[in-house]
Amino acid sequence: MKVVIVGGGEVGFHIAHRLASESKEVVVIDKNPEVLKRFAELLDVKTVQGSGSNPRILDEAGVRDAETFLAVTDSDETNLVASLFADAMAPGMVKLVRIRNTDYTHYRPELIERFLDIEHIISPDLEVVKILEKLMRVPNAEEISEFADGRIQLVGIRIQDDCPAVGKDLIELRKKTGELRFIVAAILRQNRLIIPTGKSHVRSGDLIYCVCEKPEMNRVLEVFGSGPVSIRNVLIIGGGNVGLGLAMRLEKSSLHVRLIEKDREKCESLAEKLDHTIILNGDGTDQELLEEENIQGMDVVISVTGDEENNILSSLLARQLGARRTITRINKIAYMPIARAIGLGNIVSPRLSAVNTILRHIRRGKVLSAVTLKGEEAEVLEAVAQEHSGIVGRPLKDMNFPSGALVIAALRGDKSLIPSGDTVIQPQDRVIILATRKAIPRVERELMVKLEYF
Numbered sequence: 001m002k003v004v005i006v007g008g009g010e011v012g013f014h015i016a017h018r019l020a021s022e023s024k025e026v027v028v029i030d031k032n033p034e035v036l037k038r039f040a041e042l043l044d045v046k047t048v049q050g051s052g053s054n055p056r057i058l059d060e061a062g063v064r065d066a067e068t069f070l071a072v073t074d075s076d077e078t079n080l081v082a083s084l085f086a087d088a089m090a091p092g093m094v095k096l097v098r099i100r101n102t103d104y105t106h107y108r109p110e111l112i113e114r115f116l117d118i119e120h121i122i123s124p125d126l127e128v129v130k131i132l133e134k135l136m137r138v139p140n141a142e143e144i145s146e147f148a149d150g151r152i153q154l155v156g157i158r159i160q161d162d163c164p165a166v167g168k169d170l171i172e173l174r175k176k177t178g179e180l181r182f183i184v185a186a187i188l189r190q191n192r193l194i195i196p197t198g199k200s201h202v203r204s205g206d207l208i209y210c211v212c213e214k215p216e217m218n219r220v221l222e223v224f225g226s227g228p229v230s231i232r233n234v235l236i237i238g239g240g241n242v243g244l245g246l247a248m249r250l251e252k253s254s255l256h257v258r259l260i261e262k263d264r265e266k267c268e269s270l271a272e273k274l275d276h277t278i279i280l281n282g283d284g285t286d287q288e289l290l291e292e293e294n295i296q297g298m299d300v301v302i303s304v305t306g307d308e309e310n311n312i313l314s315s316l317l318a319r320q321l322g323a324r325r326t327i328t329r330i331n332k333i334a335y336m337p338i339a340r341a342i343g344l345g346n347i348v349s350p351r352l353s354a355v356n357t358i359l360r361h362i363r364r365g366k367v368l369s370a371v372t373l374k375g376e377e378a379e380v381l382e383a384v385a386q387e388h389s390g391i392v393g394r395p396l397k398d399m400n401f402p403s404g405a406l407v408i409a410a411l412r413g414d415k416s417l418i419p420s421g422d423t424v425i426q427p428q429d430r431v432i433i434l435a436t437r438k439a440i441p442r443v444e445r446e447l448m449v450k451l452e453y454f
Contacts, residue, residue, distance in 0.1 A: 001025065003362065004066045006052030006082045007073035008035040010351045011098065011124075013043075014333055015070065015358055020044045022441050027061045030073075053081035055089065064090050068362055072098040072122070072354070080104075087117050096361055098122040098354060102241060122357050124350035128329065129245040131348050132302060135327060136234075136250070138217065139300070140226035142207060142345045145371045147382045147432050148411040153217050154185070154371070154380055154432075158345055159206040163225030171198040173223065181418045182212035182220045185408040185434045186378060191337060193377040193436065195406060207345075207374060211408045211432070213416050231299040232256060235323075236277075237284030237314050238305030239263070239270045242329060242350070246302065247277045258293060260284050262305075284314035287321065296322030304329040304348075315344055340374075363444060368430070378436045380408075383447050387427040390446035397421030404436030405443050 001024045005012045008030035016026050016039060026045040029052045030036050036047040050057035052071060063069060069086045071079035079097045086095060095118050102123075134144045143156030159166060165173055170184055187194040188207040194200065202208065202224075212220045221227070232255060236243045239261030250257050251274065258278045261267050267281045282289045284303060295301070301318040303311035308330045315326040327346040330336055339347055352372065359370040359379065366384040373380065385392050390400060396407050396419055410417040411430040417423060425431055435443045 001068070001362075002027070002062070002066045003068045003070065004058070004061050004063050004086075005029065006069075006071045006079070007098075008032065008039060009072065009074060010331065010333055011072045011354050011358075012070070013039065014351065014355050015072070015362075016043055016045050018355075018359070018437070019362070021437060027066070029057060029061050051078070053078050053085065055085045058082070058085055058089060063093075066090065066093060068094045068096070070096050070098075070358060072096075072358075074100075076101050076104060083118060091117070094119045094361060096120050096122055096358055098124070100125065100241070102126075120357065120361055122354050124354040125241040125245065127353035127357060128242050128304075128348050128350045129249065131353065132242075132246050132304075132327065133249055135346065135348075136231060136300065138221075139229040139231055139325060140221055143209075143374060145380065147369060147380075147409065148416065148430050151214055151411065151416055152211065152409045152432060153214050154209060154211050154408075155217060155220070156188075156374065157208045157210060157221060157224045157226055159202055159204055159208060160225055161204045163202070163204065165202045165224050166204050167201060169199050169201050170196055173202070174198070177223055180219055180223070181216060182210050182223075183408050183418055185209045185211050185380075185406060186373065188374055193373070195404060195434075195436070209373065209434075211418070213418075229299075233294075233298050233300075234258070235260065235293065235295070235298045235301045235318075237301065237303045237311070238329070239266050239279075240304070240306055242304040243302075244270060244273065246304070247274055251276050260289070260293075285310060285317060287317060290318065290321055298323045300325045300327065302327045302329075306331075308332060308335060312339060312342075312344065316342070319343070336374075363440075363447075366447070373434075378404075378434060379440060381433045381435065381443065381447075383431055383433065385425050385427055385429045385431050386447070389448060391431065392425050392427050392429075395422050395424055399446070401446065402435075402439040402442045404439035406434050408432050408434050 004027045006029045019026050020043045028039050029048045039047050048061045071082045076099045083095050083097050097118050099121050138144050141155045142158045145154040186209040187196050210220050234255050234257045236259040260280045260282050264281050267279050271279050301323045303314040311328050315328040318326050328344050329348050369382045371380045409432040
């Protein structure tokens with residue numbers, strides 16, 4: 001597979017890194033020679049200096065031979081023009097375009113998709129708002145992803161010292177939970193991913209990834225020491241696209257929402273767009289302001305300004321002053337391990353959301369969604385099992401899957417399956433697979449139709 005990436009920023013670098021590590025052919029276009037130097041030194045990719053909106057540069061990058069085209073610069077206009085020329089030079093190629101300005105996506109978005117034949121418009125801010133909504137619905141989860149139209153949940157639970165599961169192995173937990181259907185799919189321990197066996201033990205500080213059906217999620221949370229939590233008071237710090245989008249969605253609920261924004265003009269604009277949210281002009285790192293607004297009574301404080309250092313400080317201060325929970329927006333993916341190390345477990349990243357959206361469209365086989373786990377050493381794929389692909393027709397225990405891959409759930413019609421080794425995947429089943437980065441190319445091959453059958 002050949003992929004051309006226009007834009008060498010955080011999203012472009014992260015996608016190039018993932019694909020190059022899977023031995024895919026990657027070409028990166030960027031105007032800045034220093035940016036391209038980083039790619040050349042660290043990754044096995046080809047680089048082309050120039051503007052991605054220049055057809056000569058696209059031709060030099062070999063866009064006519066590419067299967068996938070990604071336009072992910074920080075300029076919406078550059079991305080759109082690059083896609084226009086790419087479509088003219090290679091009709092039918094899969095094109096994914098990153099667009100930040102909501103005017104492009106809200107005002108007649110069909111114009112862009114129809115005339116540029118774009119497979120998908122990537123709106124990182126919108127994806128982050130959706131993630132924040134999910135986290136608000138499950139307050140005790142550090143991470144949550146939905147598959148099979150929301151019927152299967154993958155939930156990340158941080159294990160505390162007083163968790164009743166600490167010290168127990170998974171076989172013992174399974175015996176104690178009886179008929180409760182769930183799988184511990186992965187354990188993230190000190191930034192190291194573990195694909196567990198029945199003899200694996202639960203330790204304090206672990207991030208446990210559990211898969212279950214949606215109605216069972218609260219019971220699964222209780223197994224790992226996280227009972228139901230109610231949310232009533234929410235404070236949002238930052239009135240940009242993410243803060244506004246989240247406030248608009250939360251206004252449809254019964255929550256009490258306050259929003260702090262530094263810019264007075266932006267506050268006036270927010271007040272015109274929001275009906276029930278209390279708008280405060282101020283700084284989210286101002287301790288006096290936070291105390292005046294009863295920060296210790298806040299169930300959740302969500303820091304989503306465009307300045308990640310400011311977000312980190314706001315979250316740390318809110319926690320120190322007594323907020324029950326914080327969620328922090330971080331743009332630079334390299335900052336995420338540092339933020340977790342200082343205790344900011346609940347993190348959202350527009351750029352990582354963009355990466356997940358892109359991966360879904362790049363993966364071979366009929367992949368419906370893709371989610372990168374924290375630590376970025378594994379991915380969870382949802383795919384349709386196709387007839388004559390390597391995944392159907394035999395028990396899971398006999399499949400030719402690599403050691404770093406695991407089928408963690410499946411959906412057959414209206415019936416969801418938490419599989420065992422004897423489960424046989426049938427054509428058109430929706431399967432959810434956890435795979436380490438090294439195992440992904442093999443998983444992709446198993447998901448593809450085997451041509452030798454014909």
